[in-house]
Amino acid sequence: MDLLDASIVNVAGPDLERSLGAGSVGLQWVIGGYALTLGAGLVLGGRLGDRYGRRRMFLLGLTAFTATSLLCALAPNIGSLIAFRLLQGAAGAMLLPQGLGLLRENFSGRELTKVFGIFGPVLGLGGIIGPVLGGFLIEGDFFGLGWRSVFLVNLPIGVAALIVAAKCVPKKPGDRTVSIDVAGAALVVMACTFLVLPLNQGQEDGWPLWTWLSMAASAIGFALFALRQRRTAAAGREPLVTPGLLRKPAFTVGLGAIALFFAGLVGTQLVLTLYLQIGRHFTAGDAGLGNLPLAVGTAIGGAVSGAVLADRIGRKVLQIGPLVQLAGATLLWFELDGLTAASFSIWDIAPAVAVSGIGAGMVIAALFSFILAAVDDEEIGSASGVLSAVQSIGGSIGVAVFGSVFFDRAEAGEFTGGFHYALVVQACLLVAFLAITFLLPRQGRPEEEHHGVATDTPQVAV
Numbered sequence: 001m002d003l004l005d006a007s008i009v010n011v012a013g014p015d016l017e018r019s020l021g022a023g024s025v026g027l028q029w030v031i032g033g034y035a036l037t038l039g040a041g042l043v044l045g046g047r048l049g050d051r052y053g054r055r056r057m058f059l060l061g062l063t064a065f066t067a068t069s070l071l072c073a074l075a076p077n078i079g080s081l082i083a084f085r086l087l088q089g090a091a092g093a094m095l096l097p098q099g100l101g102l103l104r105e106n107f108s109g110r111e112l113t114k115v116f117g118i119f120g121p122v123l124g125l126g127g128i129i130g131p132v133l134g135g136f137l138i139e140g141d142f143f144g145l146g147w148r149s150v151f152l153v154n155l156p157i158g159v160a161a162l163i164v165a166a167k168c169v170p171k172k173p174g175d176r177t178v179s180i181d182v183a184g185a186a187l188v189v190m191a192c193t194f195l196v197l198p199l200n201q202g203q204e205d206g207w208p209l210w211t212w213l214s215m216a217a218s219a220i221g222f223a224l225f226a227l228r229q230r231r232t233a234a235a236g237r238e239p240l241v242t243p244g245l246l247r248k249p250a251f252t253v254g255l256g257a258i259a260l261f262f263a264g265l266v267g268t269q270l271v272l273t274l275y276l277q278i279g280r281h282f283t284a285g286d287a288g289l290g291n292l293p294l295a296v297g298t299a300i301g302g303a304v305s306g307a308v309l310a311d312r313i314g315r316k317v318l319q320i321g322p323l324v325q326l327a328g329a330t331l332l333w334f335e336l337d338g339l340t341a342a343s344f345s346i347w348d349i350a351p352a353v354a355v356s357g358i359g360a361g362m363v364i365a366a367l368f369s370f371i372l373a374a375v376d377d378e379e380i381g382s383a384s385g386v387l388s389a390v391q392s393i394g395g396s397i398g399v400a401v402f403g404s405v406f407f408d409r410a411e412a413g414e415f416t417g418g419f420h421y422a423l424v425v426q427a428c429l430l431v432a433f434l435a436i437t438f439l440l441p442r443q444g445r446p447e448e449e450h451h452g453v454a455t456d457t458p459q460v461a462v
Contacts (some may be wrong), residue, residue, distance in 0.1 A: 045094040045096065294360075297355065302366075322359060
């Protein structure tokens with residue numbers, strides 16, 4: 001449910017515009033707002049599970065997620081839908097860490113390896129079926145529900161999961177000595193909001209002074225958060241993030257790498273869906289199926305990277321991956337140039353999209369392990385939570401930036417031009433990511449040493 005909802009509304013743009021009058025900015029907030037609050041709350045969600053117990057927080061998060069899904073389905077206008085999506089992302093941030101934590105809490109050794117062998121593909125499946133299921137539900141227009149059905153589908157799943165979890169998940173008490181840094185969590189939320197708000201609104205408003213001041217305030221907010229974590233640890237209390245992580249250069253640049261990579265990946269996936277629906281008049285169902293070449297390519301790239309390349313060639317896999325993506329983006333540029341409206345089908349661009357997916361999969365399968373190789377064993381839990389949070393926030397930034405770039409040209413009817421601009425932005429982010437990879441450790445951390453890290457990204461089809 002949690003990971004499915006990150007991408008299921010990607011195909012809902014035209015339906016939301018017809019039903020609620022959602023403009024480009026509203027659509028970006030509906031999609032990116034969920035990722036924003038999900039990422040901003042992940043570290044706090046993990047800490048709440050430590051203090052109050054994983055089972056209790058899992059049931060609470062699951063209840064909240066199901067309830068906010070219903071609120072989203074009942075939203076009377078775009079403003080309400082955005083607000084409910086933000087709440088849904090916050091509920092997801094309480095839910096997602098508990099699932100991983102419960103597995104680590106109740107299994108160990110070889111048994112834990114088997115469990116994650118099942119759990120990992122399920123995480124990836126959420127990203128794959130999101131656009132496809134969303135397109136099927138919207139195009140089917142069951143009971144006249146339209147886009148509302150993509151949220152209502154969570155209700156039977158949520159209720160069934162609550163019944164099973166209440167009966168089957170072991171009761172284990174939390175540790176009430178664990179403190180919750182509420183002020184630190186508030187700083188993260190504030191800093192993320194001040195960053196994403198101008199990126200979503202700036203293009204439409206003409207980039208007034210407040211947008212630049214807001215981004216500056218975001219940088220200050222993140223700096224204050226880092227300072228607070230150091231002071232909290234020095235005072236003998238539990239920080240949200242282990243301060244020693246931020247003193248490790250390889251980990252710090254790794255955070256930048258994750259933000260760049262997933263901003264580009266999530267942003268281009270969104271633009272692909274928008275281009276198919278708005279520019280080429282695909283139905284929601286066809287647009288959802290149009291994401292399959294990316295999903296298949298990503299699965300192939302991930303399998304090759306995880307099973308063969310990462311161990312043999314080390315961090316070079318992180319350099320080959322973006323180069324393959326750049327090749328796919330270049331091929332896609334020329335494929336778009338040769339298209340006409342009358343003859344277009346998804347197969348015209350499927351080769352380039354699949355190549356881009358292969359490059360992305362190579363990076364996704366290996367990136368977390370190389371960054372975690374820079375941290376100490378006792379820091380793995382905190383580090384993995386931070387990486388997952390930055391991944392989600394990076395996706396939210398990608399939605400804002402790429403959505404603004406695409407709609408800037410699309411509003412003038414230049415849909416192919418908007419896609420071209422998005423490819424240029426993606427290329428810049430990939431080049432920056434490629435440069436950062438040379439600062440990461442040469443070898444990744446063995447897989448068995450970081451169970452539970454969300455390497456099956458919740459933001460994209462994997």
